[in-house]
Amino acid sequence: MGVGGRMAAEPASGVTTPLAWRTAGWVLVPTVAPVVVGLVAPSSRPVQVAAIIVAVGLATLSFARLRALPVALFAAILTWLTIERLAVGAMSPRLDGNLLGALLAYKEAFFPVLALLLLPRVATVWARSPRDLRVLDALAIGFCLLVTLSALASGADLFDRLVNGRRLIQLPLIYLCVRLLSWDVESVRGLVLTVIVAAVAVSLFGLLEVSVAESLVWREAVPAAYFYHLSSEAGLSATGTDVPIAGLPVIFYDFTTGEPHRRLVATFLEPTTVASFLALGTALAAAWRPVRPMTLGAAIVIGAAVGLTLSKAGWAIVALAVGYVIVVSFVPRLRDPGWLISMTVTLICGLIVVAVLLEQAGAAPGPLAHFQGLQEGIASALRDPLGLGVGFGGNFGGSKIGAESTFGVTLVQVGWLGLVLWCGWLLALIVVTAIESSHVRGLAVIGLGLGAALCGYLGTAALTESAGGLLGNWLYAWIAAAVVTAAAGRRGEPAPHPVQSEATVPRAAVDGTAGVAGP
Amino acid sequence: MIGSRTIDRIVQISAPIVATTLLAALVLVAVPPKAPTGAPSGPVGVDPGRVVALTDLPNADYDQIVNLAERGTEERASCTGPWVSAKILNWACRTPDTLVILRGRSRSAIEELDMTWFGFDPSRSDLAAWATAASRLEERELIAGWVRASAGSQATTTIGSIKLIAGGSRGAISLIVAGLPCQPRPVPSGGDVTC
Numbered sequence: 168m169g170v171g172g173r174m175a176a177e178p179a180s181g182v183t184t185p186l187a188w189r190t191a192g193w194v195l196v197p198t199v200a201p202v203v204v205g206l207v208a209p210s211s212r213p214v215q216v217a218a219i220i221v222a223v224g225l226a227t228l229s230f231a232r233l234r235a236l237p238v239a240l241f242a243a244i245l246t247w248l249t250i251e252r253l254a255v256g257a258m259s260p261r262l263d264g265n266l267l268g269a270l271l272a273y274k275e276a277f278f279p280v281l282a283l284l285l286l287p288r289v290a291t292v293w294a295r296s297p298r299d300l301r302v303l304d305a306l307a308i309g310f311c312l313l314v315t316l317s318a319l320a321s322g323a324d325l326f327d328r329l330v331n332g333r334r335l336i337q338l339p340l341i342y343l344c345v346r347l348l349s350w351d352v353e354s355v356r357g358l359v360l361t362v363i364v365a366a367v368a369v370s371l372f373g374l375l376e377v378s379v380a381e382s383l384v385w386r387e388a389v390p391a392a393y394f395y396h397l398s399s400e401a402g403l404s405a406t407g408t409d410v411p412i413a414g415l416p417v418i419f420y421d422f423t424t425g426e427p428h429r430r431l432v433a434t435f436l437e438p439t440t441v442a443s444f445l446a447l448g449t450a451l452a453a454a455w456r457p458v459r460p461m462t463l464g465a466a467i468v469i470g471a472a473v474g475l476t477l478s479k480a481g482w483a484i485v486a487l488a489v490g491y492v493i494v495v496s497f498v499p500r501l502r503d504p505g506w507l508i509s510m511t512v513t514l515i516c517g518l519i520v521v522a523v524l525l526e527q528a529g530a531a532p533g534p535l536a537h538f539q540g541l542q543e544g545i546a547s548a549l550r551d552p553l554g555l556g557v558g559f560g561g562n563f564g565g566s567k568i569g570a571e572s573t574f575g576v577t578l579v580q581v582g583w584l585g586l587v588l589w590c591g592w593l594l595a596l597i598v599v600t601a602i603e604s605s606h607v608r609g610l611a612v613i614g615l616g617l618g619a620a621l622c623g624y625l626g627t628a629a630l631t632e633s634a635g636g637l638l639g640n641w642l643y644a645w646i647a648a649a650v651v652t653a654a655a656g657r658r659g660e661p662a663p664h665p666v667q668s669e670a671t672v673p674r675a676a677v678d679g680t681a682g683v684a685g686p
Numbered sequence: 687m688i689g690s691r692t693i694d695r696i697v698q699i700s701a702p703i704v705a706t707t708l709l710a711a712l713v714l715v716a717v718p719p720k721a722p723t724g725a726p727s728g729p730v731g732v733d734p735g736r737v738v739a740l741t742d743l744p745n746a747d748y749d750q751i752v753n754l755a756e757r758g759t760e761e762r763a764s765c766t767g768p769w770v771s772a773k774i775l776n777w778a779c780r781t782p783d784t785l786v787i788l789r790g791r792s793r794s795a796i797e798e799l800d801m802t803w804f805g806f807d808p809s810r811s812d813l814a815a816w817a818t819a820a821s822r823l824e825e826r827e828l829i830a831g832w833v834r835a836s837a838g839s840q841a842t843t844t845i846g847s848i849k850l851i852a853g854g855s856r857g858a859i860s861l862i863v864a865g866l867p868c869q870p871r872p873v874p875s876g877g878d879v880t881c
Binding site: 259260385386387390391392393394396397400409410411413414415425500503505506508509510512513516517520521524525528 | 690694695697698699701702703705706709710713714717772778782783785787802804805806853854855856857858860
């Protein structure tokens, strides 16, 4: 069992060791640090900046200590990204716009810091990767380089370049970071179990807030509309998201039918983001083998929560992933990755046709905005095949061209080459995930469920800009990278990074004293 | 002879076409065409006609309300719009802590103000200034008093020709000020009844 598996298995043993306590402590550091900053709430701008820098420093220390324990590292990031908006929202009465903005921007340091910490492993991984993974890595690196060059050459505002550059680059960057970590089958199963547990917790909270506890949660404990107002003032929310309806942010409602319908938002305070996260949770719970009543129950609870988000993209991902997992459980022949590609194309075509027909029927005016975004993106890329540059277009850019479509926004900013690289990387990731995991006991169905969820993610990205968000989508890249890395190692090919057994893990690496200066 | 792998490939390639066609047919059958509902559109540049301009709801003048409110709050409002929603025009005016949506049939026929003040101490809000900017001179004091007393609670009242609804949530205190329809009264410069 690898180090990640050791972490995952430790709590089950019922023995609480000092090592487990220390690890748990480091897992909580990236979450506790910003909460302390928010509670102390310094009013002076320089002190606020210094406090956030200290918080980033503590998170860096935590990542450095946990990098030999990838599941614990994952849990450290997951904890803050899952409760970030809820925590900052609850603290918002104490915060000014600057500090709220700084607390929300704090997470932006996570993956660049992780990339820097893991950079020394690049040569080892590249040299030892199987060829199909090297192609996959090259596509991700190519896209990251393209976005970086475009951002440097772009004439857009620096803030717009940073925001849009991050939205474009995040999934390939996370994928590359995770490829540099050590994964084995047990640690990947620990990772998946962590996601399922987190998704159940988020779902239960969501089911409560949307049904019986709306007033208590959003009108008293967490002033959601005020949070969105400050966030909008800080320039961190899309325009118009702070318009309240009956005291709650407009983003809490769906207007597909013309009437406002309340959506489940849970700890993310945003329905499409939480839907993306929970859709993946549903897929993984449904794909867990052997089937257990607990995982089945988890899939039902999380799936119900996805339903109540009223997110069409979330519904599509769940339908595709769960449906595919059920089908391949009975018809093994359909595990061929060609079916996953076929499903992705079907989803994109189906969504576009349904959006246009609903709009033309006057039954749901909303879809047209999404389709228009795609059309604008295509038109823009026909005029400027290399794109206008990072920072232009979309809800977060200098203009609204291509807004509401991740394909559209990508086309506007980095042109045809950017879209081909991004889609090519995701399609390759889907295929490699399915192929690499298909012969690995304990990962086969998980890999297929994940591949189908990635199909849903890629397909819906044609008609939603939410696919560019970090909070709900980062797990897709993280788990896929972990699955392919572990599966490639298990297939008989050399692992990208030698998977260490418990016996060979240096003590200093396990207890987190390697590579960092002691306190 | 065609192998099962070839059949799979044929099905994989044709599935998007077949599935999309079936889906399209299903949508066409299941969703009957109807008139577009009132979802927000993009900004419109055309004012669809002016009616007699008065100073209070439901036929208040947009510019007059904004000017009076800016004088009352001593803050410059940043306004955008109008947007069309359910055949009604909407403008959004913002100050650092207040968002006011003005709704009406035209720029000179504002019927309703939907305001939110973002803060936690209602006594510091600008809601009274905006509410009185859209009301008759003789009712302004009454309206201001009611707003100051009720902001932050859940309450409703009618003062003269104006209905006021206080509500919202902690940190986002809301007030809707709506002119009651069909309140016949003389027009200052002569002419017809306003509704």
